[in-house]
Amino acid sequence: MTAARTDPDRPSATTPSGPADRRLPDGFRVVLDRRTRRLDGGAALLGGAPPRLVHLSARARALLPAPGRPLVVTGPTERSLARTLLDAGLAHPVPDAPAGITAAEVTVVVPVKDRPLDRLLAALAGTGVAGPVVVDDGSADPEPLRRAVERAGGTVLRHDTPRGPAAARNAGLAAATTPFVVFLDSDVVPEPGWLDPLLAHLADPAVGLVAPRIVASEPERGGGLRGAVGRYEAVRSSLDLGPDPALIVPRSRVAYVPSAAMLVRVSAVGPVAFDPRMHVAEDVDLVLRLHAAGWAMRFEPVARVAHDHRTHPGEWLRRKAFYGTGAAPLARRHPGAVPPVILSPWTAAVCLLLLAQRRGATALAAVVTGVATERLSRKLPRLDHPRRGAALLTALGLSGALWQTASALTRHFWPVAALACLVSRRARRAVVAAALAEGLTDWWRHRDRDPRVRTGPLLHLLAHRLDDLAYGAGLWWGAVEHRTSAPLRPTGPGARP
Incomplete structure (x- = not known):
């Protein structure tokens, strides 16, 4: 008898096929994303995820509401337009739309090990969700946890030895009898009103996953606003995906x-x-599998959940490095899905020419940009002003490429950049310029993300650079451990995961 081999790069979790019904119900409302640009008076829309240019028919253009006003599904034409806008990421559902789904149809699953759940259980009380299923993943003293959960009307499942958070969540999922499940970690506390905006998205039968915004918890709750690291994490945590729906x-x-x-x-x-x-990046793996199966997923920042961010510098840096190690298994399981940078040939050429820091190279970069703009304008004959539209697209593409290049030098490829700095004055200038420009721009973009804290530019710059160094170290360690260069290989926008 031979033992069956398991391939660590092949997911052991499988995702069912995509939604059988994608029809939006009457009364469903969508509103254009604030980043969506109207070109030629609304004849085309620019934006979405990933960014694209969408031309509208005369009928669709007439149905498109004024900025800030929702499009309401009242018939087949509105239903088709709303579906197109949602699938392209050009618009988002209005989160107060009734879904016809009650909290009683939701089970909360909590994996935990050696941590009290008093705050989380108190926040769940009165929400109407089915009694929480708590999976004790090998706690040393399980009795206090069991008593607290049973007092709250929940159920405790016990793993005598730790199996990891992914296995614990799966155990809770298997015990749930409701059609919807909320996974909450033991170090989060939902804020009032968090559930209804999430349920509203389920009125769209194509939506398989909805996530709230994760923010720093208050200091009196033992949370993430303490000290320099705490203030930085409050505005720049990798768990907080920002104030905009997506x-x-x-x-x-x-x-x-x-x-x-x-x-x-x-x-x-x-x-x-x-x-x-998977003990890291198992959530990203789930997202990639759901996307491949055809399910839509939504991020809803109106729903907020507070998290106890790590604030001790050593623990914080170790966690950032740990996150970085997840890129290698993800890149091998899902080729092209998690590249360090995504550059088209012409933007890659422009970035390399600018990094050369020579007058002739800079002039050539301008020529390449001009040629790319002209070639793109010829592909936009449906626009009234194709060169104007091409110039806008080119500017957006180049700014994104420059941002990615600066970030890659200080995050994904900092070991290579550090070696280059030892032998090249130009490399030192490029890395210093990238570190300062990207870091200060990052501070400007995120400085007001949490109104409870203020981070100065120098503190943000230092913490951001340490954040990137730790993540990059984990990224390279994971690549070496898994013997793959997959998470370090750039890709182009035409390649699809």
Whole structure:
């Protein structure tokens, strides 16, 4: 007899096929994303996830509401337009739309090990959700946890030895009898009103997963606003995906959502949602599988869940490095889905020419940009002003490429950049310029993300650079451990995961 081999790069969790019904119900409302640009008076829309240019028919253009006003589904034409806008990430559902789904149809699953749940259980009381299913993943003293959960009307499942959070969530999912499950980690506390905006998205039968915004908890709750690291994490945590709603799509602004808090449709994720062999990035793996199966996923920042961010510098840096190690197994399981940078040939050429820091190279970069703009304008004959539209697209593409290049030098490829700095003055200038420009721009973009804290530019710059160094170290360590260069290989926008 021979033992069956298991391939660690092949997911052991499978995802059922995509939604059988994608029809939006009457009364469903969508509103254009604030980043969506109207070109030629609304004849075309630019934006989405990933960014694209969508031409509208005369009928669709007439139905498009004024900025800030919703499009209401009242018939087949509105239904088709709303579906197109949602699937492209050009618009988002209005989160107060009734879904016809009650909290009683939701089970909360909490994996925990050696941590009290008093705050989380208190926050769940009175929400109407089915009694929480708490999976004790090998706690040293399980009795206090069992008593607290039973007092709250919940159920405790026990793993005598730790199996990891993915296996614990799967165990809770298997015990749930409701059509929807919310996964909450033991270090989060939902804020009042968190559930209804998530349920509203389920009125769209194509949605298989919805995630709330994760913010720093208050200091008196033992949370993440203490000290320099705490203030930085409050505005720049990798768990906090920002104040804007988004379609969750690989290689877009919101490419993943953390499993610390997410609502799933059980029929979408199947009986085994998370790969139990993964102890990091199992949530990203789930998102990638749902996307490949054809399910839509939504990030809803109106729903907020507070999280106890790590604030001790050593623990914080170790966690960032740990996150970085997840890129290698993800890149091998899902080729092209998690590249360090995504550059078209012409933007890659321009970035390389600018990095050369020579007058002739800079002039050539301008020529390449001009040629790319002209060639693109010829592909936009349906626009009234194709060169104007091409110039806008080119500017957006180049700014994104420069941002990615600066970030890659200080995050994904900092070991290579550091070696280059030892032998090249130009490399030192490029890395210093990238570190300062990207770091200060990052501070400007995120400085007001949490009104409870203020981070100065120097503190943010230092913490951001340490954040990137730790993540990059984990990224390279994972690549070496898994013997793959997959998470380090750039890709182009035409390649699809």
